[in-house]
Amino acid sequence: MSGIYIHIPxxxxxxxxxxxxFSTSLKRKDELIDSLVKEISLRSSYLSDPHIGTVYFGGGTPSILTQKDLGRMMDSLQHTYQIDTDAEITLECNPDDLTNTKLRELKHLGINRLSIGLQSFDETELKWMNRAHTAAESESSVKRAQDAGFENITIDLIYGSRFQNMAQWKQTLYKAIALDVKHISAYNLTIEERTKLGHDFMKEKEPAIDDEKSSEFFLEMSEILEKHDFIHYEISNFGKKDFFSRHNTNYWKGVHYLGLGPSAHSYNGTGRQWNIANNARYIESIGQGKTDYYETETLGEKERFNEYMLTGLRTMWGVSLDYIKAHFSQETYFHFLAEVKKHMEREHILEKESIFTLSKNGRLLADRIASELFI
Ligand SMILES: C[S@@+](CC[C@H](N)C(=O)[O-])C[C@H]1O[C@@H](n2cnc3c(N)ncnc32)[C@H](O)[C@@H]1O
Ligand code: SF4
Structure with missing residues (x-):
């Protein structure tokens, strides 16, 4: 089984x-959908296994599209690939797009999992984020989606902004729990250079993220959500039993996937490809039948091992000594054994039956620990 990701920019x-x-101009939306439909068939030989177990419309904001736009892509996917009858088909949505009509359309199209970007239930914070929805819409969109028959709903939350304190963060978590969603993705706010927040930070109009506060939020979140039957299966992801993201879990487990649309990435076991993050150039290149809209990288032992550390350690399944033995050289195997010891002594990594996972405190330092295990 493979996966397909479609980026709606x-x-x-x-x-x-x-x-x-993403672009906030929809002027070239129709042309972009035409190109995406073309790319769906142009790239059909990329995956060695044409059986598709998951389809993920991400963005950007896929819920901005019309039923016709989404229908064209779904039809093209159905014609080109063998989409499993039981496939998980996710669509990322913003709360303000989820009218009752839209929800009915999405259901009709065969979307069976909604990822709704709530981010926060606080009006001031939502304004500061320049979100297009209110706090009331954050809540009502989930309820309406449930009423429309969507059971498999995940929400995105962001924590660590200067507006939050622990009491508020806990309130957010309890609100999310009360909404009875099956999955929660919660991301620590990061200040990215090429954003308004990044520019304001450079001008000292915004403070740096308080890492200590974020760590406290993270630990509290893990405890509260676990008490409410969510399984903390990846650093930023919590799911009720049987409701983990199959698509993202496959990424972390090394299942092959094809990424379509500007900026999308693909992986087929031996190499990676990534599409140009430029809508105009993507449209032009596909229109002219060229393949210069993507770049390719062949993965060597070093890249494969480092990636395995980075993604594997973030999950509750961890990294396995048997896997390392079977898929990497003896030198890499011994490198891992020597390096992992230090982290076990600090109790940041735990070992059980040759499976290595991060401890709770280790999870706070996940990226650093993974990079210290890199070759
Ligand atoms: C790129 S958005 C796409 C989905 C949809 N447009 C939305 O806004 O919910 C996916 C998620 O990434 C997260 N995200 C994006 N930038 C982030 C940042 N700088 N820090 C933390 N989370 C971020 C948000 O939680 C967002 O819901
Ligand atoms: S977080 Fe905002 S800007 Fe980013 S993709 Fe979602 S809606 Fe667009």
Whole structure:
């Protein structure tokens, strides 16, 4: 089974913190959808296994598209690939797009998992983020989606802004729990250079992220959500039993995927490809039948191992000694054994039956620990 990711590079307005690839001009939307439909068939030989278990419309804001736009892509996918009858089909949505009509359309199209970007329930914070929805809409969009028959709903939250204190963060978590969503992704706010937040930070109009506060929020969140039957299966992801993101779990487990649309990445076991993050150039290149809209990298042992550390350690499945033995050289195997010892002594990494996972405190330092294990 493989996965397909489709990047929709449009948003109503730019959130102050976000440096994902998107445009707020919809002028070339129709041309872009034409190109995406073409790319779906152009890239059909990329995956060695044409059976598709997950499809993920991400962005940007896929919920900005019309039923016709999404329908064209769904039809093209169905014609080109063998989409499993039981496939997980996710669409990222912004709360303000989720009218009752839109929800009905999405259901009709076969979307069976909604990822709704709530970010916060606090009006001041939402304004500061330049979100296009109110706090009331954050809540009501989830309820309406449930009423429309969507059971598999995940929400995105952001923590660590200067507006939050622990009491407020806990309130946010309890509100999310009360909404009875099956999955929560919670991201620590990061200040990205090429964003309004990044510029304001450079001009000292915004403070740096308080790492200590973020760590406290993280630990509290993990404890509260675990008490409410969410399984903390990846650093930023919590799911109820049977409701983990199948698509993202496959990324972390090294399952092959094809990424379509500007800025999308692909992986087929031996190499990676990434599409140009520029809508005009993507449209022009596909229109002219050229392949210069993507770049390719062949992965060597070093890249594969480092990636395995970076993604594997972030999950509750960790990294496995048997896997390392089977997929990497003896030299890499011994490198891992020597390096992992130090982290085990600090109790940042735990070992059980040759599976290595991060401890709770280790999770706070995940990226640093992974990079210390790199070759
Ligand atoms: C790129 S958005 C796409 C989905 C949708 N447009 C939305 O806004 O919810 C995916 C998620 O990334 C997270 N995100 C984006 N930039 C971030 C940042 N600088 N810090 C933390 N989280 C961020 C947000 O939680 C957002 O929901
Ligand atoms: S967070 Fe979502 S809506 Fe906001 S700019 Fe990024 S992709 Fe667009």
């Amino acid at each position: 449009f948003c109503k307005q730019a959130c102050t913190y976000c440096d994902f690839h």
